[in-house]
Each structure stands twice: as C-alpha cells, then as structure tokens.
Amino acid sequence: MPSKKALIRRPSPRLAEGLVTHVERAAVDVDLALEQWEAYGEALRANGWETVEIDPADDCPDSVFVEDTVVMYRNVALIARSGAESRRAETAGVEEAVARLGCSVNWIWEPGTLDGGDVLKDGDTVYVGRGGRTNAAGVQQVREAFEPLGARVVAVPVSRVLHLKSAVTALPDGTVIGHIPKVDRPALFPRFLSVPEEAGGHVVLLGGPRLLISASAPKTTDLLADLGYEPVVVDISEFEKLEGCVTCLSVRLRGLYA
Numbered sequence: 618m619p620s621k622k623a624l625i626r627r628p629s630p631r632l633a634e635g636l637v638t639h640v641e642r643a644a645v646d647v648d649l650a651l652e653q654w655e656a657y658g659e660a661l662r663a664n665g666w667e668t669v670e671i672d673p674a675d676d677c678p679d680s681v682f683v684e685d686t687v688v689m690y691r692n693v694a695l696i697a698r699s700g701a702e703s704r705r706a707e708t709a710g711v712e713e714a715v716a717r718l719g720c721s722v723n724w725i726w727e728p729g730t731l732d733g734g735d736v737l738k739d740g741d742t743v744y745v746g747r748g749g750r751t752n753a754a755g756v757q758q759v760r761e762a763f764e765p766l767g768a769r770v771v772a773v774p775v776s777r778v779l780h781l782k783s784a785v786t787a788l789p790d791g792t793v794i795g796h797i798p799k800v801d802r803p804a805l806f807p808r809f810l811s812v813p814e815e816a817g818g819h820v821v822l823l824g825g826p827r828l829l830i831s832a833s834a835p836k837t838t839d840l841l842a843d844l845g846y847e848p849v850v851v852d853i854s855e856f857e858k859l860e861g862c863v864t865c866l867s868v869r870l871r872g873l874y875a
C-alpha cells in the first residue's frame with residue numbers, strides 16, 4: 618500500500634521573528650499559532666494521513682514551514698537550499714527524518730537555491746517557480762534530479778508573491794487555481810481556474826474530493842464546493858501573517874511503500 622504520511626514540524630518559540638517579504642510585519646500570537654498548528658495536524662489525521670513530526674528546530678523561526686525544506690518525487694527526497702540564508706539550518710533535521718522513512722536523499726547544491734514552496738507537482742509534471750527564493754541553477758538541478766525518474770519540469774516566473782505555491786496550486790484533476798493578480802503567467806498552465814481570493818489559490822489535496830483550504834478564502838471555498846469538491850477548512854491566520862499558506866505546513870509522502 619502506498620503510504621499516506623505527512624511530515625510536520627512544531628512551531629519554534631521564535632516563530633514571531635519569521636521572515637516577511639511581500640507583506641507588512643504584523644504581531645504573531647505564538648500560543649494561537651500553536652493551537653492552529655495542532656488543529657492543522659488533526660485535520661490531516663482525520664482525513665487518513667499519518668503525521669510524522671520532524672524534530673523541532675527551536676532556533677529557526679520559520680522551521681514550521683516544512684514544505685520549503687524538501688521536495689518529494691516518487692521515493693526521492695530532494696533537500697532544498699533556501700534562497701533565504703537564515704532558513705538553511707532547517708534542513709539537517711529534515712534530512713534525518715526522510716532518510717529514516719526510507720527515502721533516497723538528493724540535494725540542491727551551491728550555487729543553486731530552491732525553496733520547496735516553489736515546486737508544484739501535478740502527476741509527472743513538476744512546475745518550478747523561478748523567483749525570490751529559487752534561482753536558475755536551482756531550477757536546472759530539479760530537472761537533473763527528477764527528469765531521469767520520468768518528470769517533466771516546467772519553469773515558471775514568479776515575481777508577485779514569495780513562492781510559486783503562494784500563487785497557484787492544482788486541483789485533483791490537474792486544473793491549476795490561483796488569484797489572477799498574483800499569478801505572473803497563467804497561460805503557462807494548460808487548464809487555469811481563477812479564484813476570488815489570494816488564499817483561495819492554496820489547497821492541499823487530502824484524497825478523493827477533499828481539499829484543505831484556509832479560512833481566509835470563504836468565497837473560493839464555496840466555489841470549490843459548488844464544483845463538487847469537499848473543502849476542509851483550517852484557520853492558519855498566524856502563519857499567514859508570515860506569508861505561510863496551507864501547503865507550507867506539511868510535506869505529503871505518497872511514493873513510499875510502508
């Protein structure tokens with residue numbers, strides 16, 4: 618049986634010091650963030666995902682945003698090398714965790730930079746955002762790592778938001794969704810559906826018609842329900858103040874056999 622495991626990482630007590638790039642800094646309530654993180658993990662578990670906690674990295678304010686540290690393709694874990702130097706120490710614990718789970722481990726090397734939030738997979742299509750955190754060498758290294766395994770890597774310019782997945786994600790049928798003002802080149806995607814809110818562009822596929830979505834996208838939630846999906850809503854307001862999205866708080870491992 619393919620695994621349904623999801624990596625998560627407990628927020629650092631220094632969460633409020635996390636990076637902000639495209640938004641104004643707003644005070645983060647760390648206790649509320651912890652409650653929201655617990656509820657996020659519970660939503661994954663309630664939908665059939667076994668959550669695996671990576672050892673916390675208390676000195677790294679952004680360590681809860683585990684999606685940025687590693688990209689999975691089949692059984693290969695590609696360890697990222699963030700374009701933000703302050704985030705690079707996060708990967709050590711992640712590397713240990715994925716190796717323990719039996720993944721093959723590969724790495725983005727200098728001069729490449731890559732944040733996992735810039736990688737959107739739809740089947741064997743791997744979109745890679747070239748933006749503030751991921752450079753051209755990083756994109757090329759994703760090609761080298763995954764194309765021999767059967768992936769088709771599509772490079773996508775990203776200038777309006779932090780990561781590619783801050784702009785777009787994909788529905789189970791491959792339709793890419795995003796809030797148009799935040800998407801550089803919607804025409805790059807074969808099927809694109811515009812959604813009414815920025816946070817509505819972010820969904821995590823939970824299995825079948827179920828989609829994890831932020832409470833800050835109520836109109837998109839209604840739109841997706843009207844299209845026959847089953848939205849599972851979580852409040853992640855404290856992480857959104859730091860430019861986090863529903864995708865960034867977990868990494869799903871689907872290519873492993875357990």
Ligand SMILES: NC(=O)NCCC[C@H](N)C(=O)O
Nearest residue numbers: 635636682734859861862865
């Ligand atoms: N994949 C994501 O959406 N990651 C969010 C990272 C937010 C963090 N404050 C950062 O700037 O790196």
